[in-house]
Amino acid sequence: MELQFILNHFTLIVAVVCAMCVMVSVITEFTKEFGFLNVIPTKLQVLVTSLIVCIIAFMMYMSYMKLQIFWYYIPAITFVAIIVAIITTNGWDYFFGIVNRFFIKDLFDNKTNSKKGR
Numbered sequence: 001m002e003l004q005f006i007l008n009h010f011t012l013i014v015a016v017v018c019a020m021c022v023m024v025s026v027i028t029e030f031t032k033e034f035g036f037l038n039v040i041p042t043k044l045q046v047l048v049t050s051l052i053v054c055i056i057a058f059m060m061y062m063s064y065m066k067l068q069i070f071w072y073y074i075p076a077i078t079f080v081a082i083i084v085a086i087i088t089t090n091g092w093d094y095f096f097g098i099v100n101r102f103f104i105k106d107l108f109d110n111k112t113n114s115k116k117g118r
Contacts, residue, residue, distance in 0.1 A: 020057065020084045024050045028088070047085045054081035 006013065028046050031037055037045055058077045062069050087095050 017080070017084060017087070020050070020054060020080075021088050024053055024084055024088045027053070043085075043089050046089050047082070050081045050085040050088065051078065054078075054084060 024046060027049050028042065031049075032042055032045060054077055055074075058073070059069075062073075083095070086098075
């Protein structure tokens, strides 16, 4: 995928991630009192549920679009599932805090450094 494709479809990507978070949250809330699931930590259940939901949704999409699955799609979808689990357990503010801490801060530092040099 090209960066331009991701930027053009950013709102759709965010909407899909939101839908995945809602599905994982609903499934977790509904099933966390069943049998052995009330013994394990909720965060672990959210992570496993997120992995299952994201991989199944990805496979359904690839099958629907009749696209070939390459080996590097699986680690990528695992990374997306971890992001969905983080958002589901800690909320969007926590996720944006991480993004701001590692990515956005550098962008703002470069802008302020370029203004100081003038």
